Amino acid sequence: MAIKTQLPAIEGWFTMDPDRPALLGSQCERCAAIFFPRETSFCRNPSCQSREFTEIELSRTGTLWSFTDNRYQPPAPYISSDPFVPYTIAAVELAAEQMVVLGQVEPGVELADLHAGMTVELVLGPLYEDDEHEYLVWRWRPVADQHGAEASTRTVEEVSE
Secondary structure (H helix, E strand, O other): OOOOEEEEOOOOOEOOOOOOOOEEEEEEOOOOOEEOOOOOOOOOOOOOOOOOEEEEEOOOEEEEEEEEEEOOOOOOOOOOOOOOOOEEEEEEEEOOOOOEEEEEEOOOOOHHHOOOOOEEEEEEEEEEEOOOEEEEEEEEEEOOOOOOOOOOOOOHHHHHO
């Protein structure tokens, strides 16, 4: 089986570092407002007229603000598995920027594993693939809680190995 080239499903929205992926945002050079996705045209701050931005990597961790499961197949242009497999979506407040970013939760993490206020981290995972490429997106997964206990997202079979 040939190894497929991994590509971002959305170019320029995140880094492709498999160990330390990061969302890519922009910061206004005049008012320091931070945006995701990146801004290149004008500052979204109504009191700022700047058109100059610096690309920045956003926080890799954040606080789970809200979450739900998606049980319907999104319309095109979204590409989903066939048959469709429900997935969980999370709204995460980034640690430093204090902005909320949506994203899928890593497969294997169930709704019962999540609670508002827990710390999650950014990871990469496949959205879809074709004959030559695997297209990746960012996802959220739980990290060790405040007491140092690791949030388990592994199956019984993985623990046994």
